[in-house]
Amino acid sequence: ADLTDGSDVRVQAIGNTYGFYITPTNSLTNGQGGSDQTIQSGTLTVTRSASTPAAGNISSGSDISLAIFDFQVLGEPMKLTSINVDTTLGTMTYDQVTNVKLTDVATGTLLAGPKDLVVTTEDVTFTDVIILPVGVTKMKVTANLASDVSLSDTIKIDLDAPSTGIVAKGMTSNDSVTPSPTSAVSGNTLVIQAAALAAITNTTPAARSVV
Numbered sequence: 001a002d003l004t005d006g007s008d009v010r011v012q013a014i015g016n017t018y019g020f021y022i023t024p025t026n027s028l029t030n031g032q033g034g035s036d037q038t039i040q041s042g043t044l045t046v047t048r049s050a051s052t053p054a055a056g057n058i059s060s061g062s063d064i065s066l067a068i069f070d071f072q073v074l075g076e077p078m079k080l081t082s083i084n085v086d087t088t089l090g091t092m093t094y095d096q097v098t099n100v101k102l103t104d105v106a107t108g109t110l111l112a113g114p115k116d117l118v119v120t121t122e123d124v125t126f127t128d129v130i131i132l133p134v135g136v137t138k139m140k141v142t143a144n145l146a147s148d149v150s151l152s153d154t155i156k157i158d159l160d161a162p163s164t165g166i167v168a169k170g171m172t173s174n175d176s177v178t179p180s181p182t183s184a185v186s187g188n189t190l191v192i193q194a195a196a197l198a199a200i201t202n203t204t205p206a207a208r209s210v211v
Contacts, residue, residue: 041175042075042134046162046185049138051105055188060145067157067187068105071137076172080130083112084165085141086123086184090154092192094122096146097155102126105138123160131171141187149192157187 013022049068058064087097094117101113112126141157159165162179169176 040075041170041173041177042073042078044078044132044162044166044168044177044179045072045074046070046159046166046179046181047072048185048187051138052187053190056191057193058145058190059194060147060149060192062099062144063101063142064145065140065142066155066190067141069139069141069159069185069187071132071139073132073134073137075134076170077134078132078177079169079171080132080166081127081169082167083126083130084123084160085126086121086158086160086165087117088154088156088158088186088189089122092145092149092153092155094119096149097122097143098146099144100124101142102128102130103140103142105140111139145192151192151194153192154189155192156189159185 014020015022047070049070052068053065058066083102085100085102089097098116099114100117102111103109104111111130112128113124115124115126117124145155161182161184163182166179167176168179
């Protein structure tokens with residue numbers, strides 16, 4: 001196969017019998033083959049993971065799991081240099097959501113953060129360099145939720161339009177890649193509730209008199 005970079009075509013030929021280098025002849029003016037094949041850059045698609053926390057109750061605390069997203073990479077590894085994570089808050093305020101992090105679910109490796117929400121927009125933009133291999137990487141969003149968050153308050157994590165909210169480049173092609181989709185990818189709505197403790201009586205040992 002002939003590989004071209006711009007207008008240059010390089011061919012090296014060695015004689016099969018004596019092993020001497022020879023100068024190939026070609027009737028084409030540029031030495032290029034009959035048809036062009038373009039090497040495409042890879043793709044990145046973001047979806048809500050099936051393992052994301054279900055809609056329901058959570059408690060305040062440290063490193064609370066808020067959402068999990070699947071980053072599917074095809075064609076070549078990807079380098080991410082910016083990821084915008086947005087929040088939809090009920091009555092809680094930005095300063096009650098701190099130490100937002102991105103973590104690789106499979107390895108537990110910290111990928112980005114921690115960072116606190118921006119005052120005016122209640123979102124956070126990570127600029128840590130993240131290298132994603134070909135395949136699916138499950139990325140978890142966690143944060144610290146303050147102890148004074150009101151009960152029944154809600155929080156939802158959104159990746160607003162990965163096509164513009166994530167900056168990605170192919171590691172092999174070095175081409176900029178526009179992630180999919182162009183619409184928001186959201187986790188489930190989670191409700192803050194107080195932790196509960198229930199005590200039960202075991203059936204063993206059986207009730208009896210002890211002298």
